[in-house]
Amino acid sequence: MRTILLFAITCCLLVSCGTKTKQPAQTAKAPDPTTAPFYYLHLKGKIGDEPITMDLIKSGPWVFRGYYTYDKIGEPIMIWGSPEGDKIILYENTDRNEERLFSGKLDSLGGFKGKWRGKGTSYPFELKSSLENAVALDVFYATDSVPLFPGNPNTPVGQASNSIVWPATGTDADIAGFVRLNITEGRQITDPQKYLRRDIDSFLATYKVNEKDLDTSNGIPPTASWGADGDMKIVWNNYPLLVLESFSYDFTGGAHGNYGAHYTVLDLEKKKVLKVEDFLKPEYKEALIPELAKSFRKIYKLEDGERIETMLLVKEILPNDNFLVTDKGIGFSYTPYEIGPYALGQVMLFVPFKDIKPLLK
Known part of the structure; x- marks a missing residue:
């Protein structure tokens, strides 16, 4: 009886959120990880016998970030990593006292296959790229830096990088417009490169202005170099719900940098930003x-x-x-x-x- 009741409640929740509706047609295709410099993959498959879903982004030249969920549990698990030889190593953020990771290879079709290690054991995993009931997204990355004292070999440096997702070509026009508007925080920007550079240029300009009168009479302080990093991740991508994470970090002197991740829950069918009260x-x-x-x-x-x-x-x-x-x-x-x-x-x-x-x- 308990199982039947829970099933009924879950069905009601899914219907109320529109998750039983049909996704509009899209012609976008999954990227080829062997040739694309940056990309997003929506992956489905198994660790051992456990079905999982992974939303993986190559957000920089040597950086992978994302989330995965065990389909039976649905709790997002953060992953991050980098290439090591011909493999990709992804660490997961679950147990602070134990290392858990994926070690595997990506193929040209977006398949990801290898071994998951953790809990004192290991299991094979095999995931395949799928855009069924998922929105296709492109990934853009840029980085730049400015010297505070040009010509000085010991000059402090301001450095900033940014990575964003963007609706892929072939995505339904109305959905693409709605997603784009929320990525840009309501700004009518249709050029991803323009939006990508916006935060980078602003941070570096602020660095040049704020540090121009830096006191170097006792040498250049170690906190004179500033840095900023931004990226976006996909937490959940199952039509009509799309959950975006926007992460930012900046160091502008002081004891440590400041950082934080903020989330946006989108109903792609109703073109609505959802609140907890929904x-x-x-x-x-x-x-x-x-x-x-x-x-x-x-x-x-x-x-x-x-x-x-x-x-x-x-x-x-x-x-x-x-x-x-x-x-x-x-x-x-x-x-x-x-x-x-x-x-x-x-x-x-x-x-x-x-x-x-x-x-x-």
Whole structure:
């Protein structure tokens, strides 16, 4: 009876979000990873016998980033890595005390095959590129730098890089326009290269202005070089829902840089940016407090009776507006200092829908 009830609730959620609707036709094709300098792959397959979905982006010359989910669980797991010889090594952000990784090869059709290692064992994995019920996206990357004191071999340097996703040619025009508008934060920009350079040029111009009167009477301080990095990831891509992550990091002197990831949940059918209230009933804010605490305790392995505030700057964790969704749950993300110290990093707390059935719309 419990299984039947959960199935019924899940079906209602999917229908209310429009996930049973048909995706408009698109002629875009998956890229060839052996020739494309930067690309996005929506991959489906298995680790051992477990079905998974991976959204992988080559976001720089030597950088891979993305997420994957076990289809039965639906909780996004962040991955990042780089090429090593003829293989790609992707590390996952799950257990702070144990290394878990994918080691495999990409073929010209976008297939990814190899070994997953973790939990003291290993399993074969095989994934294939598929755009069924998924939006095709291109990836653009740029980097630039400026010397603070041109001609000085010891000059500090301002450096900035940026990577973005962009609707691929062949994507339904209305969907492409809606996605593009949200990538550019409402700006009517149709040239991805122009948008890509925007943050880079702004950061480097600010560096030149702010540091032009740098006091070098006692030598050039080590914090005189600035740096910035931005990238976008796909967390979930299953029509009509598309979840984007926008990450930014900048160092402008001081003890450490500042960074954070922010999420946008798009309904591609309704052309609507979704809010938490589109998924959960009005009383969700108070009701989610114990669920968020449970998620935090699980991630950081707190003992029974150990209070979460021993690791945080707050006594309880409240849901915020920086959220993501999959077909199995909702996640709330907290940037450094929002609920915890800088050393704790960005915190993502995922709550399965099955644990909050009374809150679902």
